[in-house]
Amino acid sequence: MSQTTSSSMTCPTPTINSGEISLSHGEGGRVMRQLIRDRIAAKLSDVQSSSDAASLGTLTGEIAITTDSFVVSPLFFPGGDIGSLAVHGTVNDLAMAGAKPLFLTLSLILEEGLPLGMLDRIIDSIANAAANCDVKIVAGDTKVVPKGAADGIFINTTGVGIHETPHRMSGTSIRSGDVLIVSGPVAQHGLAVLAARESIAFDPPPVSDSAPLQRVASELAHCLGPDLRTMRDATRGGVAAVLHEWAEETGLAMRIEQSRVPMTAESEGVCELLGLDPLMVANEGTFVACVATDRAAEAMEILAAHSLRGAPSVIGEVVQRQMSPVLISRGLGGDQPLDEPIHAMLPRIC
Template sequence: MHDKEQNAFSSWQMNCPVSIPTNADYVTLAHGEGGRLSRKLIQERIVHALSNETLLAMNDAAQLPRVTGALALTTDSFVVSPLFFPGGDIGTLAVYGTINDLAVSGARPLWLTLSLIMEEGLPLVILDRVLQSIAEAAQQTGVKIVAGDTKVVPRGAADGLFINTAGVGELIAPIPSGAATLQEGDELIVSGTIGRHGIAILAVREELGLEPLPSSDCGSLLRPVEILRESMGHQVRCLRDATRGGVAAVMQEWAEASGMTLSIEEQSLPVSPVVRGISELLGLDPLHIANEGTMMIAVKQGAGADAVSFLKSLPETADAQVVGTVKHRGIAAVTIKRTLGAEQPLDDPLGSPLPRIC
């Protein structure tokens, strides 16, 4: 590998748990041409890492068993930079991000598809580490990766590796009624400390020199959603994982769907000292910063305390808090009562304060 190539690879290796040998093999355009190298890449690396009977059949389309209930389908793309960050990588992000979308929609995730868009020159050791993360996350959440695709683009046409997924799950009753059914007095809950994922990406990408590095909340929401569904039933109105745009974006969407005003209190928001400190230093609002393992929940009036109690029984949602309520529509769709000051509108950010976070 030439020095110029090695320097390019170093930017992909940021926080990478494996080192890149100077004589490393790497992805070439031939890996995407459907010939011998393509088959070798798919069979010896991808199928080997993600092995299950459906993938091993190597069909053009996965043949799946019949399910009794209605299905939910979601799709997502992941272009996070850097590929590795404290608390996860693009592989874990792709699996958890997809299954979380299914879970908060009322579905039990069953199957995923996986498409890899690789840049010419991507070191194969990095691809192997991402595939390992994907396999571990899929095993932990009980989903099968049943189909996929690979493409290779010329050097400079991508940023190492992009991933596209589709997820299929079976809808399980009771299905949350949705944001359109929000009513006055309903209580708003955040399942954990907010802004961790975006700040973790920022700290690594911008080399802020923090020790220890902030860690992303990248993780599965399956267990928290399951315990809420089993324990609260129809008392749960709606759930949403607060990814791009953070908690503020979820509230704006819910306010638009319901025609109500969503009102929160700043002092109730769970924010870690690290996220609060970096946000204040850089002029960011944690409510606008992305999460990847934190959700917003709306429950019927009076059910908030019980919901938080159930969530706090799990380590991944131990910091859950009731943060606000639903009110009749006022002047603003979303409001916040700041720690020092009166209630004021909480607007959507015009653009992302931090691009390429998922």
């Protein structure tokens, strides 16, 4: 509790349940300032807690920006939590665009009744992830809504970075003959969140691939230049959504082989059991790169050197469009169309 001031005689500090978020924590007064100063800004040393806007100084180069809100349920899952996810997700969006992530803003929507201990764990996780990604959290905002108007905590992070190379990655750079590479085993994030949410006991439990990608992305961009056509982290909608977006942007077709899609035996088993197509399940540290065919070996070497969880794989190539935008060979002879993810398979995955 704050020290007594002369004004507290006329308006005593109310007794607030010290273990939970209350509406007072969002009201702009002393209780909110204390929450932000003591439990949030204190752990995120670059936040200028009392200012309306933070200064980033001058930045040399072309600036990139991206924004993402995180609503994952449950808040904690094997391999991560909403805090680390909110850092990695935004850092990765910058990295995939070929930019070096530098700064994040952090905006919290808290539900009344959220245990303060849970908030502390999430803020610690944000601080650790930001330090690990070498990004500074420079500005923030905190809102509180009454119990039932949100679900625990929602987090928005907005990221600012600088493009490091002159080449701008884009789906429109993709050419027929380019190869499609997946950076590591797919589907782990979606399965980890699903298993945690539904309390499905797998042994071993699926673990999220949530991880920052800026180092591997930067090395790929510097080494390959324009031969790295584009990259995309395979989040909501999974690898299939990335391939469909590229097919739509280019008018070409993406053709992959199922046997080459990297996957752990555990993830494969869980997908079979639950009737999920692993190509449509979300990832948070696994990405697809489209690379000129004669640089594929080099790209694979870089990816393998950075891989923490399993080998990358060339899963297919870009071909002229006949009929379907995305084709998959399932080893049964001939290609089949791979559906675009359409409807709600796994809500609140990120």
